[in-house]
Amino acid sequence: MAVRVAYGGLRLGESFWRAANVTWPFASWKLSSDSLEVSLGLGPICLRRFTFARTEVRVLRPCNGILSFGVQIEHTKAKYPPFIVFWSFTVDRLLADAELAGFPISS
Numbered sequence: 001m002a003v004r005v006a007y008g009g010l011r012l013g014e015s016f017w018r019a020a021n022v023t024w025p026f027a028s029w030k031l032s033s034d035s036l037e038v039s040l041g042l043g044p045i046c047l048r049r050f051t052f053a054r055t056e057v058r059v060l061r062p063c064n065g066i067l068s069f070g071v072q073i074e075h076t077k078a079k080y081p082p083f084i085v086f087w088s089f090t091v092d093r094l095l096a097d098a099e100l101a102g103f104p105i106s107s
Contacts (some may be wrong), residue, residue, distance in 0.1 A: 004031045004097045009068070009087035010040055012050075016063075019083055027093060029071075029086050033101045036060075038073070038086050050080050060098050061106040071095060071105055 010027035011020025023039055030037040036057060039049040056076050063072040063085045069092050070087040088094055099105045 004027065004094075006086075006088055006090060006094060008070070008089070010038060011065075011070070011083070011085040011087065012081040013083050015083050016085075019081075019085075024087065024089075027086060029088070031094070031097055031101060036073070036085065036098070036103065050077075050084060052063065052077065054101070054103055057103055059104045059106045060095060071098075084096070 006029040007025040008027055008029065009023045010020065011019050011021045026040060026042055028039050034054050035051060037049060037051045039046050041047045041065055052073065052075055058074040058076060061072050061074070063070045068087050069091045070085040071091055073084045073086070
């Protein structure tokens with residue numbers, strides 16, 4: 001599978017209500033057949049990066065905000081925030097690509 005890249009927003013923290021939000025286009029999603037990376041920044045400036053091996057992702061699921069749609073990443077990495085959502089205009093495509101790459105998906 002070729003690497004798929006998307007730009008969007010990011011929400012991360014302890015829970016949906018206890019989290020910081022960054023809007024489009026200050027986050028990126030990079031999916032390959034064996035890993036998922038979401039990062040915070042713009043262009044060559046990366047402020048924070050979260051990289052997950054496929055085995056570290058419990059499930060990817062759709063997550064709706066008030067006026068936004070995203071993919072919640074449930075993971076096993078203790079050093080990362082427990083709540084991570086990547087906001088996107090193309091949630092269905094991101095989930096379909098992730099499923100093709102072998103990531104667990106829930107609806």
